[in-house]
Amino acid sequence: MFVIFGAAGNVGSATATALRRAGRAVRAVVRDEKRGASLAAIGCEIAVADLNDAASVARVIDGAHAVQMLCPVPHAHDAPAAAMRHMIDAGIAALRADPPPRVVALSDYGAQHPDGTGITTLFHYLETQLRGIDSQLTFLRAAEHMHNWARVLPVALAQGVLPSLHHPLTKLFPTVAAQDVGLLAAELLLDAKPAQVSPRVVSIESEQRVSALDVARTIGELAGRQVVAHEVPRGEWAAVLRRAGLSEQHARLITDLYDAHNAGRIDVDADLSERRFGATTLAQVLGALLPSEAGTAASVR
Template sequence: MFVIFGAAGNVGRVSAAALRRAGCDVRAVVRSAEQGAVLEEIGCEIAIADLLDAASVARAIEGAYAVQILCPVPRADADPATTMRRMIDVSANVLRADPPQRVLALSDYGAEHPSGTGITTLFHTLEMRLAPIPAQLTFLRAAEHMHNWARILPVALARGVLPSLHHPLTKLFPTVAAEDVGLLAAELLLDERPAKEAPRVVSIEGETRVSALDLAHTLGALTHRQITAYEVPRGEWAAMLQGAGLGENHARLITDLYDAHNAGRIDVETGISERRFGSTALADVFAAILARVAATSTASAAAR
């Protein structure tokens, strides 16, 4: 049994579908029965779990051969770092008590740094807490997800301006499509190579690094509009993020992350031997996001 946490998410649902295509039994772990409906249609067993509840996590991994674990940063939380650390502790304790043969943790570029990287510091904690588990352990470190820009694209379309915390606008940085991460995760879970004592660390990013200017150009080309990239001044980051609905603590995690990004600390760890590259282009991801935005707008208009 392959157990996929976060199976309703952009990465998890791709992993679950790939494993089902490979003929594997898959238990899709989600937060609600509604989230599991589509996964059930492709033959997944559905488990409902709360990552803060050890008993539900233990039930989800019972009888597992392999587990793909994800501890997401909780968005609507007054103290997301503390809550995510609790999720990590719960998952690590349960996996240590009932270890499967294989564990793959979805991690982040820069997770080798113990401090000073904002959100990414939490993925360092995840890796450190999982490291002692007696299983064949893989950390899949992904670059910034292209889909993260989904929340900003409607604003960019409304104003003709794409705000960026990446400085300068010409700076190239790694990104990756969630679909490519999900497919690689499934591939690594199925990889039967002999186990090593140390965790296996694999990185993934897209074939081409991009800049904020590239993002704006791509969005403009897809929408046949003039979209200008805007370098948000450092002193305005916190206010902008809180104005978008994030709490003060969450905003601080993001500002610390982009400070680290702009200092060149969020990248492939020096000496990593396994680097992979996704094939999905930025334009394809943005086109899919725009299609969903248009469909949502159409549905909202029809409801009125």
């Protein structure tokens, strides 16, 4: 049995689908049973779990041959770092009590750094805590997800301006499509060869690095209108993020993350990682997102 946490998300659903195509039994873990309908349709067993409760996590990993571990950032929480650490601790307690043969943990570029990287420090904490699990362990570190640009697509389409915290606008940074992360995760879960080292560290990004200027140009070409990238001044980041609905602590995690990003710290750990490259392009991801956003933009104009 392959247990996939966050199976209803972009990465998890890609992993679950790939495993089912390979003929493997999949237990798809979701927060709400309604979110598992599409996964049930492809033959997944649906399990509802509270990731904050070790007993709940222990129940869904019972009998697992392999587990794909995901600890999502609790965006709605006033203290997201403390909430995520609590979630990680609950999952680790369950895995320590009943370790499956194989664990693939979804992590981030920059997780090798213990501090100074905002949200990414939480993935460092996840990796650190997982090291005590008696399983064949793989950390799958992914670059910034291309889907993250969906958050500002309505503004870009409505106003022709793409706000960016990436400074300068010409800076190239690694990105990746969620489906490519999910497909690689499935490959790692299916890999029966004994690992030469544990934990094994695997990184994934797209074949081509991009800049904020590239993102704006791609949106403009897909939407058939001019879109200009705008470098949001550093002093305005916190206010912009608070207006977007983030708590003060969450906004600070984001600003610290992009300070580290702009300093070049959110990148592959070349000394430790096996590097993989996803084939999905930025244009393909944004092209899939644009139709649903175009109607929103049109109504705003």
